[in-house]
Amino acid sequence: xPDSILVIVEQREGxxxxxxxxxxTAGQALAAETGWTLEAAVAGNSVAAFANEIAAKKVAKVYAxxxxxxxxxxxxxxxxxxxxxxxxxxxxxxxMPHTYQVRDFVPKLATAMxxxxxxxxxxxxxxxxxxxxxxxxxxxxxxxxxxxACDAPWFVTFQNGAFRGDKVEAGASAAPVExxxxxxxxx
Amino acid sequence: xxxxxxxxxxxxxxAPLKLNEAGTWIREDVSYEVNEPDAFALEEALRQKEKxxxxxxxxxxxxxxxxxxxxEALAKGADRAIHLEDNAFVGLDAANTARAFASAIKxxxxxxxxxxxxxxxxxxxxTGVVLAELLGWxxxxxxxxxxxxxxxxxxxxxxxxxxxQFVDMxxxxxxxxxxxxxxxxxxxxxxxxxxxxxxxxxxALAEVQAAIAGNMQKIERLYIPQKTKNTEFLEGPPGEVxxxxxxxxxxxxxxx
Numbered sequence: 001x002p003d004s005i006l007v008i009v010e011q012r013e014g015x016x017x018x019x020x021x022x023x024x025t026a027g028q029a030l031a032a033e034t035g036w037t038l039e040a041a042v043a044g045n046s047v048a049a050f051a052n053e054i055a056a057k058k059v060a061k062v063y064a065x066x067x068x069x070x071x072x073x074x075x076x077x078x079x080x081x082x083x084x085x086x087x088x089x090x091x092x093x094x095x096m097p098h099t100y101q102v103r104d105f106v107p108k109l110a111t112a113m114x115x116x117x118x119x120x121x122x123x124x125x126x127x128x129x130x131x132x133x134x135x136x137x138x139x140x141x142x143x144x145x146x147x148x149a150c151d152a153p154w155f156v157t158f159q160n161g162a163f164r165g166d167k168v169e170a171g172a173s174a175a176p177v178e179x180x181x182x183x184x185x186x187x
Numbered sequence: 188x189x190x191x192x193x194x195x196x197x198x199x200x201x202a203p204l205k206l207n208e209a210g211t212w213i214r215e216d217v218s219y220e221v222n223e224p225d226a227f228a229l230e231e232a233l234r235q236k237e238k239x240x241x242x243x244x245x246x247x248x249x250x251x252x253x254x255x256x257x258x259e260a261l262a263k264g265a266d267r268a269i270h271l272e273d274n275a276f277v278g279l280d281a282a283n284t285a286r287a288f289a290s291a292i293k294x295x296x297x298x299x300x301x302x303x304x305x306x307x308x309x310x311x312x313x314t315g316v317v318l319a320e321l322l323g324w325x326x327x328x329x330x331x332x333x334x335x336x337x338x339x340x341x342x343x344x345x346x347x348x349x350x351x352q353f354v355d356m357x358x359x360x361x362x363x364x365x366x367x368x369x370x371x372x373x374x375x376x377x378x379x380x381x382x383x384x385x386x387x388x389x390x391a392l393a394e395v396q397a398a399i400a401g402n403m404q405k406i407e408r409l410y411i412p413q414k415t416k417n418t419e420f421l422e423g424p425p426g427e428v429x430x431x432x433x434x435x436x437x438x439x440x441x442x443x
Contacts (some may be wrong), residue, residue: 074282075326099347100328104328107320111321116403118404119313137409138311139200142213142411144408145406149401
């Protein structure tokens, strides 16, 4: 499979969270610099409408990841469902907005997959083949460029406002949307 | 209720920070204090103990100086402390810190584990959630309120934009506690005296070495962020300038 970037957007209470556009902008920038394919996914119970909204942007493909257990949100269900989905698709980089909900499940998801998340990033740098993600440390007094020292998938969450949601590129035509039904057993 | 509170020692909030030679961390010659979010977690644990009885145990992973955080917690009313003592713990990422904690407490039977929301140095907000996954326990983050129920607990989680969510959870569980959930107490003189006699168990790095692995992420460089000053003139008729200004305030400065 070619190297890909997967942006997992957020939907809540019948609406696509506006910050999702920022994460797609980040994904588009990274895809342009790395040459990797950009795909997006939205998870929930009935998310075809959101998937179609995202498909209007410049992404190669959109996945509607669905399961009745994903509504209402629980970290357990989101972690289990996305673990299954990500393990099947094997993206190199998984991007998410650093929302209250993402903070609640991403460390669990990353750990369940034996990986790690560099969270609350304000940007990235590409130095040769290496990707570095910039975070604020010591309450903003210092900044750190952090790299991954493990195999993909690499989980990154971006801080609200790190990228311009209004600068997201529209697609020339609607991207294909694939429905992915997830079966998970929730205790 | 047997509650474990994970605590961290961090540089003091107003301490001037200096970069080390390699530019990969700060110099250690700085004053330290308890990570404030963890102080709120401890306070919540002490209140739960006062309401429902039980035991509060505090744990930290860090050099010898980190013991101060445990002593203060014992003085405030915690019953015993666990110190994973080694300089090497400073460089561990959240995942490894969680693994070290899980290893150190494997003989214990806690009902609840609290952590502060995040640390004031790294600010990852991950250790608690990673720990829950490692233990196979349910978790909830950004907790504003905890109530005991028949089946376990009912917690109030903070969401964006002033919203809250109530969640019913079984025990045992891991909770990351929101700062400001309560008002911090001061240690009393009697508390400080009693703290000296409370059990403090030291755990060497070797004891948890098997549980930890290499860090999965690496700080390549740490630096002072560059502040840029930029003055931009908006030109055009007032109506247009107003439109441009709103666009900038909304999309660039993000105050609208």
